[in-house]
Amino acid sequence: DAGVTQSPTHLIKTRGQHVTLRCSPISGHKSVSWYQQVLGQGPQFIFQYYEKEERGRGNFPDRFSARQFPNYSSELNVNALLLGDSALYLCASSFSTGDTEAFFGQGTRLTVV
Amino acid sequence: EDQVTQSPEALRLQEGESSSLNCSYTVSGLRGLFWYRQDPGKGPEFLFTLYSAGEEKEKERLKATLTKKESFLHITAPKPEDSATYLCAVQAWVSGYALNFGKGTSLLVTP
Numbered sequence: 001d002a003g004v005t006q007s008p009t010h011l012i013k014t015r016g017q018h019v020t021l022r023c024s025p026i027s028g029h030k031s032v033s034w035y036q037q038v039l040g041q042g043p044q045f046i047f048q049y050y051e052k053e054e055r056g057r058g059n060f061p062d063r064f065s066a067r068q069f070p071n072y073s074s075e076l077n078v079n080a081l082l083l084g085d086s087a088l089y090l091c092a093s094s095f096s097t098g099d100t101e102a103f104f105g106q107g108t109r110l111t112v113v
Numbered sequence: 114e115d116q117v118t119q120s121p122e123a124l125r126l127q128e129g130e131s132s133s134l135n136c137s138y139t140v141s142g143l144r145g146l147f148w149y150r151q152d153p154g155k156g157p158e159f160l161f162t163l164y165s166a167g168e169e170k171e172k173e174r175l176k177a178t179l180t181k182k183e184s185f186l187h188i189t190a191p192k193p194e195d196s197a198t199y200l201c202a203v204q205a206w207v208s209g210y211a212l213n214f215g216k217g218t219s220l221l222v223t224p
Binding site: 004 | 117147149154155156157158159162200202208209210211212213214215216217
């Protein structure tokens with residue numbers, strides 16, 4: 001069975017640019033969450049989507065946005081990139097928002113120069 | 114505000130030397146406490162969910178326990194392949210389904 005897949009695996013962007021990260025959840029899973037993990041820290045919650053609706057938002061600026069598509073895949077968009085946005089971006093999928101077992105993808109390593 | 118503190122930050126063990134990792138938490142209404150394992154450059158791998166004080170779960174050489182203020186991850190007779198960062202996270206009823214992670218404990222098991 002395919003797990004959570006994220007693309008791309010690595011990305012280098014310049015300050016001020018925009019980036020789109022993609023996530024495909026496990027087949028049958030309807031909830032997708034996004035996390036940011038800075039080196040040496042635990043993951044920080046950014047967004048959760050379920051059935052294409054935003055169900056939760058962490059303490060991140062409006063430069064961060066996301067959406068979920070009818071096939072339950074998701075995109076995370078970050079505008080006006082800052083050096084501090086350099087991190088591992090993780091996508092987690094679960095069957096529903098009430099499902100306490102979340103499965104993470106391998107992440108997208110974003111470097112902003 | 115929910116807080117998760119993991120200790121120690123780093124732990125070095127000899128193969129076969131058992132030990133415990135600690136996760137202290139403060140949360141308004143615990144929905145669940147989670148343990149994940151993370152290898153370098155990879156996403157976290159789910160290990161356990163604990164829901165109420167007194168609960169215990171085991172998987173191979175790992176055993177997780179929960180009290181009202183902390184959780185322990187006991188590692189019995191570890192092997193080098195157990196080397197990883199172990200993350201603890203809490204989920205609160207009031208904050209939806211977001212996981213609030215600690216910084217993790219980096220475990221190195223030497224032969």
